[in-house]
Amino acid sequence: MKTLIKNGTVMNPDTEFSRTADMVIEDGKIVTIGDASMVEADQVIDATGLLVVPGLVDIHVHFRDPGFPQKETIRSGSMAAAAGGFTSVVCMPNTKPAIDTVETLDYVLRTAKEQAAVKVYSSAAMTYGIKGEELTELKKLHQAGAVTFTDDGRTVMDPHLVYEAFRIAAELDVPISSHCEDHRLVSGGSLNRGVVSRQLGDPGIPALGEELIIARDILFAEETGARLHIQHVSTARGVQLIREAKARGVRVTGEGAPHHFSLTDEQALVSGTLAKVNPPLRTAQDVEAVIRGLADGTLDAIATDHAPHTLDEKSLPLAQAPFGLVGLETAVGLTFTCLVHRGKLSLMEAIAKLTVRPAHIMGLPAGKLQVGQAADITVINPVKEWIVDPDAFHSKSQNTPFKGMRLRGKTVLTMVDGNVVYNDL
């Protein structure tokens, strides 16, 4: 089977390559990037006016299997990924049971191999049951394929455990992904602590709770030499802490989530619990700081923190509804609308933050266009206007505060190993 993608703007951030070109794909691999207009192919995709980029990489998704198939399965999550243009994803371990043993990790990776439309990698929990009490067998989990250690959803508070985990991670050279939240400071709130939380009678989640743990984990990384990846950075001071740590050579990276560069806490007044996410949507200054962090390289990657929950759960009162929102199918639209089209991030840098940079953080064989390599390719229409319709999502869940919003920029075709897994051309 030979496929020709002709006349697209081919962009490969790894080499800063950007030019009008054709691509030929054969037996799942890229065989030509250049002029191939005369090539006879079984399948021809006309990419005139479209961007042809490496398959996107999301290093922060929740696929809920095992445990919560009503929210998402590996199959449905992977379909949402494909529809969003993501060809490689990293699953978080807060399933039930948690991904804290080799058996559960094997189950996830095996199910992904059998059922997923895209390449699914997995993290492993740092502590059993994500309870913050006893370290998992990090070395065995790494050998079994875990690409990062994290208790995402919770922060390990015991400094002895954290120290030990960082020490082992440094030895294995596996990144620790840190969900930063000092639970002793944030318990009970649902929204950013500020004007809106006070207005809604919510105790609020202070920015300081996130910043304390960012600072703590930076120090652990500095002390142990471990690689630290800060997840879903949402506050201005959090961005600044990472900026300063990078400047003095700490091995730290950071991710920004689309909802943190596009929405403020005021969204809760419009979307209610659909705008309840952890860390919370913050102030306009924080949003600006996340954008600046992405622009100056302090934040290396855009990651969705795709966190599906049923609308029944999201219909609960603010204090009881779960934290989280789905992100895979809106990420490209938000990145183009809020960052690229507003001139905050160059097109090349935006694509880099969705491909080669996150792949590099997690050591994934992804995020580049290279002859001889797997044909994981995403085609984006950078100016296509569309309205977010959760009913059209491929995810099992529709919990998004972006419903009804008009976005500019959309994934129109996704290819994994040369096979088209999503087509909206």
Ligand SMILES: NC(=O)N[C@@H](CC(=O)O)C(=O)O
């Ligand atoms: N982000 C969220 O608000 N929720 C995530 C957990 C997490 O990423 O911390 C979830 O699993 O639902």
Ligand SMILES: [Zn+2]
């Ligand atoms: Zn988290």
Ligand SMILES: [Zn+2]
């Ligand atoms: Zn998460």
